[in-house]
Amino acid sequence: MAKGRVVYLKETNFVPRPERVLITSAPRDVYENDPLHRRLPVLTNDGYLNGFAEYITDIPEEWKFSTWQKDYGFAFLEANIKGPTFLHHPYSTTIIEHMESGVYDVLCISAFTWTLPWAIKMAHLAKREYGIKEVWLGGYAVMTDEPAMNQVFDRLFWGYGENVLNQAIGLSPKSAEDIKHPDLITRADWLGRKTQIGHLIFKRGCPNRCTYCADPVFQPGGDYPLSIDAVEEILDYYKWNGIKSVYISNQETHMFNTFGQEVLHAIKKRDMYFGMLTSFQALAFCGEDGIRELRDSGLSFLLVGLESLNDKNLEKTKRKTRQKFMEDTLKLLRQLNIGVTSTYMICFEDDTVESIREAKKKIIDLGIIVSLFNITVPLPGTPFYYQCKEQNMITDWNWSHWTGNHLVWKHPNIDPVTAKELLAEMRSEVNHPDYNPTLFKQWERNTKKSR
Ligand code: SF4
Structure with missing residues (x-):
């Protein structure tokens, strides 16, 4: 079931x-x-x-x-x-x-x-x-x-x-x-281009247990994968609707286990390009040869969870990878010409205003095209939530503020107003062509192609 x-x-x-x-x-x-x-x-x-x-x-x-x-x-x-x-x-x-x-x-x-x-x-x-x-x-x-x-x-x-x-x-x-995959055709305005992409989720949820993340609490271990028939059916539907590119938005995409290989084969068979949301841990599982193979099979872009460039934060929140490995992997992806976008959280416990600003520069230097930033939220049900609650650290109980745009807990080094200012600064500078040369180049490439 x-x-x-x-x-x-x-x-x-x-x-x-x-x-x-x-x-x-x-x-x-x-x-x-x-x-x-x-x-x-x-x-x-x-x-x-x-x-x-x-x-x-x-x-x-x-x-x-x-x-x-x-x-x-x-x-x-x-x-x-x-x-x-x-x-x-x-x-x-x-x-x-x-x-x-x-x-x-x-x-x-x-x-x-x-x-x-x-x-x-x-x-x-x-x-x-x-x-x-x-x-x-x-x-x-x-x-x-x-x-x-x-x-x-x-x-x-x-x-x-x-x-x-x-x-x-x-x-x-x-x-x-028996689960059918729904039509998840998504329109996007993306770096100078208007596109339509077919989103594909063949395994929902995540087996990891990062202490701030809602997914492992909502559905521990994640769900079973869909059937290959359901995947083939939705790919045919996308193809029939003129969609050339698929975006795999599993929380953590593994393409080198048996089912991942079947999905990869199904995408290749239809001559489609694909991007995927994945973790550095899953990329480690692919290895360098595996990443090359994915690129040669049509992988054109990745969204990876970078989340923090501070090993203390990564250890405390039980993330599986560390800064050095993430930086090395990003270097490899750049060499292989695979465009990378990332997610990043600010205001983890060991962050300071200075460390966040240092990270801003590093993210740009790492060649990331666009990065999506949020303020760390102790989402209800997570270990981080119970820690904050037990220590009386929740400062804003208005649930409508729990969006990742507000600091709702008492941070040891950063106040809520500064957190919002830092968030705006990270979002606009890392994703601004005047500051981010990788973004600038990608935009030029895209607009040339569509001329
Ligand atoms: S890897 Fe991502 S989705 Fe999985 S538990 Fe960690 S933060 Fe959540």
Whole structure:
């Protein structure tokens, strides 16, 4: 069976008919009417997620990057559960109109930590005003130990929910081999080019246990891989829709185990290019020859989790690789002409203002094209969260601030205002053509190609 589990906050044994279940993610206008928290632009006006929306820095307009992608978890549910009504980042009024119709018994909400305050309000409203019998919650928000959750939600769905949610509405269980891959075609404005990429996730979750990361808590060990048939089917769909490039967005992509090899073969067979999200640990597993082989098979870009260039931070957070290895690997990738983008976290415990500024320079020198920065957040359920909570270090309990753009815990060396300033500085300088020569060259190459 696909993994995932249900926690019953109220044991009702109620099994709704599938067509009487309404499933929604946060509305695209979430917090719009709240004077304290304006809507975050991460949800686009046409109902997609833009992972770069908060890069409201002084990067010149034509260099700014953005994506329009679906919420992966929600898209998997929609592709694998037949009967309920799905609303993917709708308008708030659309959710209300559906509840007013009187045809639903259960409202199922998919939320992140930062959209939990909205989800709690919506759950109250659903029961009080629209006669909804039960409200269920899924997504990373389930990990939050917010007391109000016990009053308004009836069930929490942990992990990847296709199997358990099907069963909860009286349908057959879903085994991992039966899971279909959803259409995850993503539009992107990227370094002077407008592109469409087919996102591919053939194994969800992550087997590692970095102490600040939500994934190992949400679904320990990650899920089983999809079937090769599901992978082939979605690749054919992308190809048929004119997509030439696939982006593998597993949390950690291994291409040299048996299943990874089958996926690689499926991509090569279709003459597609590919990029992937992976870790330095997984690259270590490939070795130099393996990385060359991937490049010769169509690997054109990587997103790797750099996260910190300070070994103390890496050790404390149980990351598996260290600075020297990451720097050597990045050098090799540069020699092999594989474009690298990275993620990086600031305000780990051993960071200082000076060390973050040093890292800024190093990241540019390491030849990274673009780097995505966040402030370290003690996400609920993680070891880092419990450490902060036990030591009374949480300074901001407003969950809508838990986005990676605010310092919500008491850092030993950095205050919240400075953290925000540093975040803006890292985002704009590392990703600015005047400071980052690798970015400048890549942009020139891209714009020449599309002329
Ligand atoms: S490697 Fe990445 S996804 Fe995996 S646990 Fe660490 S931070 Fe999370």
